[in-house]
Amino acid sequence: MNRTERLYALVEELRAAAPRPRTVGWLASRYGVSRRTVQRDLQALMETGVPVRMEAGRTGGWFIDRETALPPINLTAAEALAVAAALAGAEQSTPFSAAGPAAMRKLAAALGESAAEEVRALTDRIHVLPARTAPGVLPVIEQAVARQRVVWIRYADSAERESEREVEPGGLLTASGSWYLIGWCRSRRAGRGFRLDRVLAAELRDEPCPAREMPALDHDLAQRVRRADTLRSLSRERGTK
Structure with a gap:
């Protein structure tokens, strides 16, 4: 399992277990990696906006807030490219486009390595000249x-x-x-x-x-x-x- 697949698996595991937390040790054993690797992966998920949280204490651990996370969506390669093209083509003056870059990162993280690379290659070939809107x-x-x-x-x-x-x-x-x-x-x-x-x-x-x-x-x-x-x-x- 590569890192992209592990990040996706971590999110799915925490979502399935919610509201019960999972400890770093349990997750490390589950995916056959070190505790440090799991800790780094969880931190990366938080930085990309995934609603992963940590609860301290003897019965604590890591969990995901179900109320702020969408259920998993299985996309075909063609569907993933369609979403990626729409996100890449959304200029800064397009309504609700501010969350586009974070959505693109999550989309790439949810795909297999080959599909993610195809998405990245496609978005590199899409360029948008933004229209002007007044600040705010x-x-x-x-x-x-x-x-x-x-x-x-x-x-x-x-x-x-x-x-x-x-x-x-x-x-x-x-x-x-x-x-x-x-x-x-x-x-x-x-x-x-x-x-x-x-x-x-x-x-x-x-x-x-x-x-x-x-x-x-x-x-x-x-x-x-x-x-x-x-x-x-x-x-x-x-x-x-």
Whole structure:
């Protein structure tokens, strides 16, 4: 068993035993390695964000917090490459992408050596030029959508006219390389789409908002995006003739 396989096995053993702890000595005997090696492996798992914890005392040991860990997922090689490509292609301005590097490390650790090497080789060939978003905006938008909280934004439209809005978020939409916050704009009393790279500032409110259906909120925006995509496609077709 190589180190990658042992790290994965340690996580599975601790998850299966939870909430009972396992001692370093027990784990060392289980996997035929030294106590120092097990201690180093457990420390490495903690550093990569795996919810591994240590409980001191005579009946203590190492355990994993089941409430903060997902159950094991068995991926085929093709599925692992699809996940790896999606993670590698997520630029810094993509919502919820901050956890991507840690997820990539865990994915590689869960794969066999040959599959992990194939994943690493693929991600080395994927390069993304990130779009610009104002500092601190993206985490606020992520929380507003995930927690269904009202968000205040300062927004610049395509003519660079600035306005302040309170928005009840419905969700996120990506189209033509841009990300949009779709929500109910209290100022306009209508559904609106706000391009994230035009949001200049954002603050999360404590006020919860009602759940709103995305199709009702993004209908106009979706129509504009489809028209723009159609025009671009026609332009490309004319250029190739």
